[in-house]
Amino acid sequence: MAKDNKKMVDAIASMDEDFAQWYTDICLKAELVSYTSVKGCMVIRPYAYAIWENIQRILDGMFKDTGHENVCMPMFIPESLLQKEKDHVEGFAPEVAWVTMGGNEKLDEKLCVRPTSETLFCDHYANIVHSYRDLPKLYNQWVSVVRWEKTTRPFLRSREFLWQEGHTIHETAAEAVEETERMLNVYADFCRDALAMPVVKGMKTESDKFAGAVSTYAIEALMHDGKALQAGTSHYFGDGFAKAFNIQFTDRNNTLQYPHQTSWGVTTRLIGAVIMTHGDNNGLALPPAVAPVQVVIVPVQQHKEGVIDAAAKLRDILKAAGVRVKLDDSDNSPGWKFAEYEMKGVPVRIEIGPKDMESKQCVAVTRHNREKVFISTDCADEVFVNAVRERLTAVHDGLYRNALDNLERRTYKCTSTDEIIKALEENGDGFVKAMWCGEEECEDKVKELTGVGSRCIPFEQEQISDVCVCCGKPAKKMVYWGKAY
Amino acid sequence: MAKDNKKMVDAIASMDEDFAQWYTDICLKAELVSYTSVKGCMVIRPYAYAIWENIQRILDGMFKDTGHENVCMPMFIPESLLQKEKDHVEGFAPEVAWVTMGGNEKLDEKLCVRPTSETLFCDHYANIVHSYRDLPKLYNQWVSVVRWEKTTRPFLRSREFLWQEGHTIHETAAEAVEETERMLNVYADFCRDALAMPVVKGMKTESDKFAGAVSTYAIEALMHDGKALQAGTSHYFGDGFAKAFNIQFTDRNNTLQYPHQTSWGVTTRLIGAVIMTHGDNNGLALPPAVAPVQVVIVPVQQHKEGVIDAAAKLRDILKAAGVRVKLDDSDNSPGWKFAEYEMKGVPVRIEIGPKDMESKQCVAVTRHNREKVFISTDCADEVFVNAVRERLTAVHDGLYRNALDNLERRTYKCTSTDEIIKALEENGDGFVKAMWCGEEECEDKVKELTGVGSRCIPFEQEQISDVCVCCGKPAKKMVYWGKAY
Numbered sequence: 028m029a030k031d032n033k034k035m036v037d038a039i040a041s042m043d044e045d046f047a048q049w050y051t052d053i054c055l056k057a058e059l060v061s062y063t064s065v066k067g068c069m070v071i072r073p074y075a076y077a078i079w080e081n082i083q084r085i086l087d088g089m090f091k092d093t094g095h096e097n098v099c100m101p102m103f104i105p106e107s108l109l110q111k112e113k114d115h116v117e118g119f120a121p122e123v124a125w126v127t128m129g130g131n132e133k134l135d136e137k138l139c140v141r142p143t144s145e146t147l148f149c150d151h152y153a154n155i156v157h158s159y160r161d162l163p164k165l166y167n168q169w170v171s172v173v174r175w176e177k178t179t180r181p182f183l184r185s186r187e188f189l190w191q192e193g194h195t196i197h198e199t200a201a202e203a204v205e206e207t208e209r210m211l212n213v214y215a216d217f218c219r220d221a222l223a224m225p226v227v228k229g230m231k232t233e234s235d236k237f238a239g240a241v242s243t244y245a246i247e248a249l250m251h252d253g254k255a256l257q258a259g260t261s262h263y264f265g266d267g268f269a270k271a272f273n274i275q276f277t278d279r280n281n282t283l284q285y286p287h288q289t290s291w292g293v294t295t296r297l298i299g300a301v302i303m304t305h306g307d308n309n310g311l312a313l314p315p316a317v318a319p320v321q322v323v324i325v326p327v328q329q330h331k332e333g334v335i336d337a338a339a340k341l342r343d344i345l346k347a348a349g350v351r352v353k354l355d356d357s358d359n360s361p362g363w364k365f366a367e368y369e370m371k372g373v374p375v376r377i378e379i380g381p382k383d384m385e386s387k388q389c390v391a392v393t394r395h396n397r398e399k400v401f402i403s404t405d406c407a408d409e410v411f412v413n414a415v416r417e418r419l420t421a422v423h424d425g426l427y428r429n430a431l432d433n434l435e436r437r438t439y440k441c442t443s444t445d446e447i448i449k450a451l452e453e454n455g456d457g458f459v460k461a462m463w464c465g466e467e468e469c470e471d472k473v474k475e476l477t478g479v480g481s482r483c484i485p486f487e488q489e490q491i492s493d494v495c496v497c498c499g500k501p502a503k504k505m506v507y508w509g510k511a512y
Numbered sequence: 513m514a515k516d517n518k519k520m521v522d523a524i525a526s527m528d529e530d531f532a533q534w535y536t537d538i539c540l541k542a543e544l545v546s547y548t549s550v551k552g553c554m555v556i557r558p559y560a561y562a563i564w565e566n567i568q569r570i571l572d573g574m575f576k577d578t579g580h581e582n583v584c585m586p587m588f589i590p591e592s593l594l595q596k597e598k599d600h601v602e603g604f605a606p607e608v609a610w611v612t613m614g615g616n617e618k619l620d621e622k623l624c625v626r627p628t629s630e631t632l633f634c635d636h637y638a639n640i641v642h643s644y645r646d647l648p649k650l651y652n653q654w655v656s657v658v659r660w661e662k663t664t665r666p667f668l669r670s671r672e673f674l675w676q677e678g679h680t681i682h683e684t685a686a687e688a689v690e691e692t693e694r695m696l697n698v699y700a701d702f703c704r705d706a707l708a709m710p711v712v713k714g715m716k717t718e719s720d721k722f723a724g725a726v727s728t729y730a731i732e733a734l735m736h737d738g739k740a741l742q743a744g745t746s747h748y749f750g751d752g753f754a755k756a757f758n759i760q761f762t763d764r765n766n767t768l769q770y771p772h773q774t775s776w777g778v779t780t781r782l783i784g785a786v787i788m789t790h791g792d793n794n795g796l797a798l799p800p801a802v803a804p805v806q807v808v809i810v811p812v813q814q815h816k817e818g819v820i821d822a823a824a825k826l827r828d829i830l831k832a833a834g835v836r837v838k839l840d841d842s843d844n845s846p847g848w849k850f851a852e853y854e855m856k857g858v859p860v861r862i863e864i865g866p867k868d869m870e871s872k873q874c875v876a877v878t879r880h881n882r883e884k885v886f887i888s889t890d891c892a893d894e895v896f897v898n899a900v901r902e903r904l905t906a907v908h909d910g911l912y913r914n915a916l917d918n919l920e921r922r923t924y925k926c927t928s929t930d931e932i933i934k935a936l937e938e939n940g941d942g943f944v945k946a947m948w949c950g951e952e953e954c955e956d957k958v959k960e961l962t963g964v965g966s967r968c969i970p971f972e973q974e975q976i977s978d979v980c981v982c983c984g985k986p987a988k989k990m991v992y993w994g995k996a997y
Contacts, residue, residue: 097558098556125611151546171655175614187587
């Protein structure tokens with residue numbers, strides 16, 4: 028068993044020695060992705076896609092509970108449509124893929140593969156929004172988008188990625204701002220409750236806004252290596268797109284008005300965030316809410332009479348209760364199986380062998396801390412299921428606590444750029460909390476001097492000092508700074 | 513009320529006078545689609561997308577129950593990859609969209625937007641299939657694909673459409689053939705049980721096979737106007753793709769072998785099939801299994817005390833039981849609402865007003881035949897729910913029976929091309945059952961002379977005569993012929 032274990036573990040780099048290699052190793056060894064002949068694009072393999080399906084199911088429920096409906100726009104955007112909103116086209120045109128031929132014929136107008144769909148939604152709104160009675164429209168779509176990135180990494184940055192994009196249109200600015208905030212909160216709640224991942228909620232600085240937005244809100248998470256990852260964004264557009272696309276409605280006073288819009292999205296990047304937040308040197312560690320397999324049952328001495336039957340009985344009880352459970356009765360050794368399902372991040376492993384059967388119990392091992400607990404099998408099904416669910420909750424809570432510890436331990440309050448440099452050198456990468464005067468020049472200079480850029484202006488402000496960490500002039504805001512994925 | 517009704521009904525063409533216009537009218541008036549600035553592509557609006565989500569949910573469950581896993585391949589295929597299988601590229605290259613630019617740079621190799629993904633799956637199998645232990649792989653993906661069609665119609669033929677594509681790879685030819693048949697049966701069962709749509713199962717002739725397939729199986733449905741619609745296909749590939757992509761595995765005797773493959777798919781075309789199978793001059797009629805709203809509750813004299821409360825109570829009871837129910841208490845007239853939800857094809861309408869409340873009942877109207885039934889509300893919730901469910905079943909059964917009647921009434925047995933011409937002239941378009949010698953020449957000639965092409969060679973064969981309907985030589989197979997969408 029020790030040998031088997033070693034072989035599996037040898038297969039991945041140590042996260043402390045080479046985090047980037049560790050990440051790539053997990054992506055491949057846990058069978059999450061596979062490279063393809065299409066540069067910058069990957070296959071999302073069944074195990075990773077099942078994680079994405081769980082993410083989709085939970086988020087989609089949250090979207091519907093907040094009144095949103097799913098739609099589907101075309102994947103192509105004619106060049107003239109993309110160009111209608113000036114800031115938007117400037118932001119996206121340099122990184123889109125262009126379709127120039129259909130069959131054997133050159134197209135009259137080239138089409139880009141959507142990098143995002145604001146322009147398509149606006150084109151549609153112009154057709155269907157005429158009166159205040161038509162508002163709001165609260166739409167979402169689950170699709171893939173394309174951005175022609177030069178360097179790519181699985182889940183974090185790829186030329187095609189899966190996401191959802193919410194697009195809403197409202198009578199008033201206040202309603203649209205409220206929606207922008209509501210959806211950022213939905214994302215933050217989802218990260219906490221489903222991904223066991225704490226995030227910082229805040230606003231992007233002017234230089235970091237989405238192309239065409241009045242303001243961009245974001246949730247920022249801190250990875251195990253101390254780098255920040257933008258995990259979701261929510262944009263308030265004002266009426267800029269409405270004016271560019273001539274979307275108008277008759278209001279309650281019979282006056283023509285421009286409506287106000289929002290958009291918001293999260294992507295398969297969340298899978299990368301889960302890997303880098305919870306994984307360890309034994310592999311992936313998955314939060315139970317999104318784990319394709321929540322409980323794996325490994326029979327011990329399975330050739331002995333009754334062992335497989337006893338294991339199958341536990342599987343059936345858990346399955347009937349809606350737990351995602353797998354019984355591995357293959358002829359691999361228990362040690363191989365232990366290592367395999369640790370690599371795959373299965374939250375709870377149940378072991379059952381002849382000795383356990385004698386004492387009418389089984390062993391439950393929680394993935395994140397390898398803690399062993401005996402669970403009685405000499406009880407009503409419901410009692411057994413609850414004991415297993417309690418173990419799943421323990422994994423969720425343990426993962427969240429560890430991630431929060433990491434975030435708190437790696438958040439440094441600094442009042443000068445020298446302090447920032449020192450904090451990062453002494454403690455490693457992390458979030459830096461520091462005051463800012465609001466000038467882009469200082470934002471750039473902090474990055475130049477210290478290597479950390481502004482991540483967001485958090486909603487929860489704190490007065491660390493009265494002056495800008497860079498220029499010493501009066502500070503306007505406390506900012507989270509960090510190196511970003 | 514009569515006037516309201518008339519206004520709504522006037523909005524769509526009569527299906528008997530202009531079926532094509534009737535179809536387009538339904539697509540727009542029932543808010544299923546909207547046209548876009550992207551030629552040949554449409555917006556799938558929330559109501560139609562919700563139908564698609566129901567189709568997805570049910571089919572995805574059937575795929576998982578038969579052991580399949582979802583994955584996601586890139587949307588692009590490099591030209592060299594598309595060209596690896598000769599028949600396949602010949603079939604698809606003329607109708608693909610080509611990406612030739614990424615950002616501002618010309619690509620070294622152009623990429624097509626997937627028209628189908630056999631080549632990508634093969635590229636992936638070559639990486640991950642090495643031993644018989646790696647087989648079978650039973651994969652599926654839910655994505656959109658692009659085919660550069662010249663003339664397009666909502667759902668039936670568009671440049672981009674949504675679909676699922678199953679792709680499997682097996683040790684033996686027998687296993688792959690079995691899979692091909694299994695999935696055709698899954699489609700046929702789904703059409704019967706979820707869409708209330710009878711289909712003919714059979715094999716395509718050589719000239720109608722999928723590009724690269726050894727054999728193509730299909731389900732063919734008959735629309736209200738007597739035209740056939742191919743509703744799903746399942747292909748057996750033999751080892752042709754494996755050889756072209758050099759996919760090999762070590763078998764149980766330690767010998768290198770080529771594996772055998774299949775693929776199978778259904779598309780948003782199914783929504784078009786539902787419209788043209790069940791719709792009538794009052795609009796759409798949806799089978800309960802895929803209807804976004806299964807029951808609409810319309811209060812009558814809703815300003816009277818207690819009416820809205822009584823309606824809301826029924827809604828809550830049905831909702832708690834898992835019925836997809838909507839209460840429309842807007843200030844539109846009941847007549848307007850009746851017409852609106854008939855247009856949208858809601859299977860059951862419940863009316864409740866002061867009189868009904870007095871007699872402790874409500875009225876349930878089934879969409880397909882406008883039959884009115886009184887349902888007691890003076891009973892346990894469960895009894896009420898079961899009575900409503902019984903009405904939903906009545907709609908499903910009624911829709912299926914009508915569709916089967918149409919198919920049977922419009923299926924003509926013919927023994928000569930003259931008989932075919934006469935049958936179609938006298939009875940209108942439909943399926944023609946006639947014998948065939950197996951020669952492509954005769955297949956083409958039948959189409960030329962009569963206007964109907966071969967739809968499929970049904971699995972349920974019947975000996976209509978001994979000789980080919982065209983050349984008079986000995987017949988090999990009975991064939992379904994028809995005009996196709």
